[in-house]
Amino acid sequence: MEVPILKQGHYLIASIQSALTDADLSQLREALIERVGRFRARGVIVDVTALDVMDSFAVRTLRDIAHMARLRGAETVIVGIQPEVAFAMVQLGLTLKGVSTALDLEEGLLFLDHQAQLRIERGSGRIDRG
Amino acid sequence: MATKGKDAQSPPPDPQAQSESTAALLRELVAHLRQNRTQLREEWARRITRAQLLTAMTEEEIFAEATSVYDNYVEALETGTFEALQAYARNLSERIIPRGVETHEVVGIVLLLRDVLARSLFAKYHEDFTKLNRILDAYEPAANRIANTVAVGFVQERERIIRQQQEAIRELSTPVLQVRERLLILPIIGVIDPQRARQLTEQLLRAIRTNRAKVVVIDITGVAAMDSNVANHLVQTVEASRLLGATVIVTGLSPEIAQTLVTIGVDLSEMATVGDLQGGIEEAERLLGYKVLPLEDVAPKV
Numbered sequence: 202m203e204v205p206i207l208k209q210g211h212y213l214i215a216s217i218q219s220a221l222t223d224a225d226l227s228q229l230r231e232a233l234i235e236r237v238g239r240f241r242a243r244g245v246i247v248d249v250t251a252l253d254v255m256d257s258f259a260v261r262t263l264r265d266i267a268h269m270a271r272l273r274g275a276e277t278v279i280v281g282i283q284p285e286v287a288f289a290m291v292q293l294g295l296t297l298k299g300v301s302t303a304l305d306l307e308e309g310l311l312f313l314d315h316q317a318q319l320r321i322e323r324g325s326g327r328i329d330r331g
Numbered sequence: 332m333a334t335k336g337k338d339a340q341s342p343p344p345d346p347q348a349q350s351e352s353t354a355a356l357l358r359e360l361v362a363h364l365r366q367n368r369t370q371l372r373e374e375w376a377r378r379i380t381r382a383q384l385l386t387a388m389t390e391e392e393i394f395a396e397a398t399s400v401y402d403n404y405v406e407a408l409e410t411g412t413f414e415a416l417q418a419y420a421r422n423l424s425e426r427i428i429p430r431g432v433e434t435h436e437v438v439g440i441v442l443l444l445r446d447v448l449a450r451s452l453f454a455k456y457h458e459d460f461t462k463l464n465r466i467l468d469a470y471e472p473a474a475n476r477i478a479n480t481v482a483v484g485f486v487q488e489r490e491r492i493i494r495q496q497q498e499a500i501r502e503l504s505t506p507v508l509q510v511r512e513r514l515l516i517l518p519i520i521g522v523i524d525p526q527r528a529r530q531l532t533e534q535l536l537r538a539i540r541t542n543r544a545k546v547v548v549i550d551i552t553g554v555a556a557m558d559s560n561v562a563n564h565l566v567q568t569v570e571a572s573r574l575l576g577a578t579v580i581v582t583g584l585s586p587e588i589a590q591t592l593v594t595i596g597v598d599l600s601e602m603a604t605v606g607d608l609q610g611g612i613e614e615a616e617r618l619l620g621y622k623v624l625p626l627e628d629v630a631p632k633v
Contacts, residue, residue: 279574280576282574282575283540284533284536284537284539284540284571284575285533285536286574287536287571287572287574287575288529288532288533288536288571290571290574291532291567291568291570291571291574292567296570296573296574297574302573302574302575302576303576304539304540304543304545304575304576304577305543305576308543308545308576309576312576
């Protein structure tokens with residue numbers, strides 16, 4: 202099943218609706234990385250609220266998306282990890298190191314806004330450089 | 332009873348089936364114990380006091396318990412069934428465990444009774460050595476089983492109580508409290524075992540979700556000791572919370588715990604730590620963008 206990717210302002214939102222196969226995940230990764238460039242997105246949000254299982258491949262793909270998007274100039278945040286999923290992931294040692302997470306979509310958007318703000322303050326933002 | 336005992340007192344003329352003679356001997360024995368009930372019971376209570384067992388109980392209580400244990404003991408010898416004794420042992424344990432009676436005391440008094448009775452048998456039959464031997468042969472296995480039954484009953488009851496208390500403690504042990512909007516605190520007190528750590532994490536994660544928490548302060552002032560297992564549980568809790576988008580601050584690490592953790596080389600670099608709960612809450616407020624000021628600083632100057 203293909204994951205719909207929505208554009209919202211400077212952000213891309215991928216909302217996973219059901220369990221995904223490895224192929225779906227790879228496809229999502231490629232689509233997202235490609236669109237970061239096409240839409241000049243500054244942030245990517247992957248919403249995994251609907252997932253009640255997360256295997257090592259899924260976690261690795263999410264991490265890859267975050268790192269690849271960063272190389273393309275966009276910050277990624279994973280939102281909506283369920284408590285049970287979080288617990289299982291930690292038990293398995295899949296801790297998504299170096300990837301930002303937030304409670305839900307709303308929090309994720311706030312987080313990205315905040316990051317953008319920081320970038321502007323630091324003078325390294327791509328807009329309003331002074 | 333006494334007449335029945337006298338009937339049985341004449342030994343079987345020639346060796347019969349082993350079980351039958353054992354039964355007869357036990358009957359004789361029981362009659363003897365019933366006849367001398369008062370005297371033996373007093374002797375037993377005296378020995379208990381002298382051995383300084385059951386110090387948690389008064390002398391009257393010891394005597395009352397001794398009486399019923401004695402009667403149950405004799406009954407078990409007579410009938411050869413242990414159900415009644417088992418039930419009684421359980422009931423007794425239930426009453427005396429809260430008083431602080433220890434396992435060695437219970438085992439001790441049963442063995443004392445076994446002793447007292449054996450001595451009275453020596454005294455009664457010391458002239459007829461063969462008879463004494465046969466009586467002891469009948470008495471000892473039964474007495475051993477009784478001692479066993481009572482001790483096991485006591486230990487089982489104690490274990491049941493311990494299990495019950497563990498459960499009660501577990502239920503009381505994980506309060507997740509909201510101190511401000513989006514700020515939770517989780518005070519941990521006592522020992523953290525794997526099961527409790529798991530329950531703790533689950534409750535915390537659920538609370539983060541329902542309260543939409545952004546910062547959690549885990550206070551471990553009440554944790555006496557920590558080893559690498561506990562530390563790893565803590566790290567896991569922190570990581571799982573982060574996956575839900577919450578920042579965790581750990582507070583209240585005692586000097587001993589800090590030293591232990593560094594010595595055993597647990598990697599706590601992922602964990603934000605602050606000295607005490609107050610400092611942790613202040614740090615959390617800072618993260619959340621709160622600023623707490625004394626009233627006079629905000630009130631308009633007159």
